[in-house]
Amino acid sequence: MEVSLELGAPGASKWFDDDGRVKRTGTLWTASAHIITAVIGSGVLSLAWAIGQLGWVAGPVAMLLFSFVTYYTSALLADCYRSGDPNTGKRNYTYMDAVRANLDGFKVKLCGCLQYLNIVGVAIGYTIAASISMVAIERSNCFHKNGDDSPCRVNSNPYMIMFGVAEIIFSQIPDFDQIWWLSIVAAVMSFTYSSIGLSLGIVQVIKNGGVKGSLTGISIGTVSEMDKIWRSLQAFGDIAFAYSYSIILIEIQDTIRAPPPSEAKVMKRATLISVAVTTIFYMLCGCMGYAAFGDMAPGNLLTGFGFYNPYWLLDIANVAIVVHLIGAYQVYCQPLFAFVEKWALETWPRSQFIGKEIHVPLPARRSYKLNLFRLIWRTTFVVVSTVVSMLLPFFNDVVGFLGAIGFWPLTVYFPVEMYIVQKKVARWSTKWVCLQLLSLACLAITIASAVGSVAGVVSDLKFYRPFKAS
Template sequence: MAVKHELENSLLLDDDGRTRRTGTLWSCIAHIITAVIGSGVLSLAWSVAQLGWIAGPVAMLCFAIVTYVSVVLLSDCYRYPDPVTGTRNYSYMDAVRVNLGKTQTCLCGLFQYLFMYGICTAYVITTSTSMSAIRRSNCYHEKGHNAPCEYVYTPYMLIFGAVQIVTSQIPDFHSIEWLSVLAAIMSFAYSLIGFGLGLATVIENGMIKGSITGAPAATRAKKLWLVFEALGDIAYAYPYALILFEIQDTLKSPPPENKTMKKASMIALFLTTLFYLLCGCFGYAAFGNSTPGNLLTGLGFYEPYWLIDFANACIVLHLVGGYQLFSQPVFTFVERWSSKKFPNSGFLNNFYSIKLPLLPSFHINIFRICFRTAYVVSTTVIATVSLTSTKFWGY
């Protein structure tokens, strides 16, 4: 009986004693696409407009290559010292710790989690922009394109924050696979819509707009600033290297996790770069020097309004998953650190089983509820204040 029990445990647990991982190539691709393709894909047309027909596409390809090389190098650091049989590094900070030491770990961890926190705050703003764009699109359809259709963003931020308070109670990164799949589907949907509307506009115009040097600026200094801003937007469109280890830690083996990660990254980056080029180039070809900052929320397109509404709804659903993808590593770090620091605290470590009618039982932790709720509230408040102050100062 003892031998049988040990055999059952070996089938349920991985080599590090944790629950056996079940992630596959396709779930890994879904995570990567959710992390990489953000609503920023719709602003790439503006970036191409600043760089021109040669530099714009070349810049996208260069950043894709740099990202893939970074991923190949990082994926071999998941296990240490051997990339196949070594000890697992569960996060970016763990890999820094074993390779570079404690001091660099603190610095890298600080910048990594601040970056993730900033992304989550930006997602709150972007979501409210997309939700507001749905109302404006309907308003323009009913009252004309010159109608004063402006709405306050704050209620939409609060709605998104309330949704994130609920979804943030998902236990860990391993449990959001379904959310990443949904988000990946949504990202493909609104990217295809952006590409399709750009192509339709080019056909309607009967010409390809734009130039080799891009949109002109009042001064050389202004042009240089816009070029660097465009490069920054393109670089920001490939942000998933910092959560690579969390994604790789969901993969089952064999085959070795680093091989699956490299293959998934190649497929995902090929698909995302293809969509980037299609949306960026056809958006620029459609509008030329007057390309809006965002093809959908900037209302570069007005009709068909129902398709614009659907695309913006897809952006909102995608950002629900994207927010969790960048929040879960922060949640995990804080909760594990707190548990190790105060191992005897019931507030931190005790879990309680809850059973609601028609729903499966689940476990709750008081600290998890409090911390994750406070985290979501803080990003929502900062997003609201920053957007309000920006409008107040007229930017």
């Protein structure tokens, strides 16, 4: 076959990019869809509770600060996709590849442990969130039929199993570039349930005849002084989780078609659009939820039953949450799937079990490449994460803890350190000092948030009995 070379990066052609891979087709809008799918997740539902702990002043300010830090550090990270020249430098296909290209061995291993641990945690958190939404649908219909005071106890475990089965099926999609359609569907779903939550909050405020809440958040007396401290710290973790997506930014950037403009420029614009859109949604949903319920804002706006009616609208919102989480689970887990499969192939390059692909015919003259190792490994991962979710169904505390442990190292520390190396920022220069101060400030918030979330989990465990209906 004759290959006609095009103008652009060395080695680029009509069918292949400069690195020899099939041409990437991602755009500003597909990248934005991936980011929105990853960012506007179940975390939005805990923001009314988070603002309720911090109050009308600290709550919105914290949200704006987290959005700025996320955008800024994501822009730094986008510059690390290529080593050297932003248009023709060597590509780093994953977050780990970028760390490996810029930092030393220990930091690479530390980053790998943190990134993949965070992905496992997100898989568990999303399984919990999806089951809570499915339980909420059943309870909502029960309340409608039997009255708001009915116990309507429902066991979440069958719903976690259902979600796990769906993820086993979707996890067989081979790689990131082939799930763009799932990201777009998930992004639409996220706007759907966020809009419903916002609308119900507005209606509740009108029904109340005014805005609830206070400048300093939930008051001492409603909770103890120590609980106020723990809950406030956990609120920072919830907000951090709501903005967490840096661990898959490089993977998203690797789907963008070759320059011009450079992938970094496209990614920065996609990040700006996505973070701006999600911050507006977050502010509206979080603030309106707090305005509607004040100190009694539920930990999950659509499943905590601050709202009971219209029940069918709540059902639609919760179905949208489940569909969104199915897609978000895949967006987050694809880097881990790819890492394990690449490592296995490099370790046992002659293994037929790991490397062989069986072509399964599909309609319209298409075929699916079935890989037995991929089938068994990904299925095992989903099963294990589902079982762990069944043992720890604490949505709010798990969200806060995941946000806390993942925010500083993956969203701030590694992007800052890689950028300093990539751009050769001089030690003790004004820019270097400012970047280090930003990193230290975020470290302090991470430690405080993790402590608050752990305290919440410990408190929940005193009353929790696994595999029981709630």
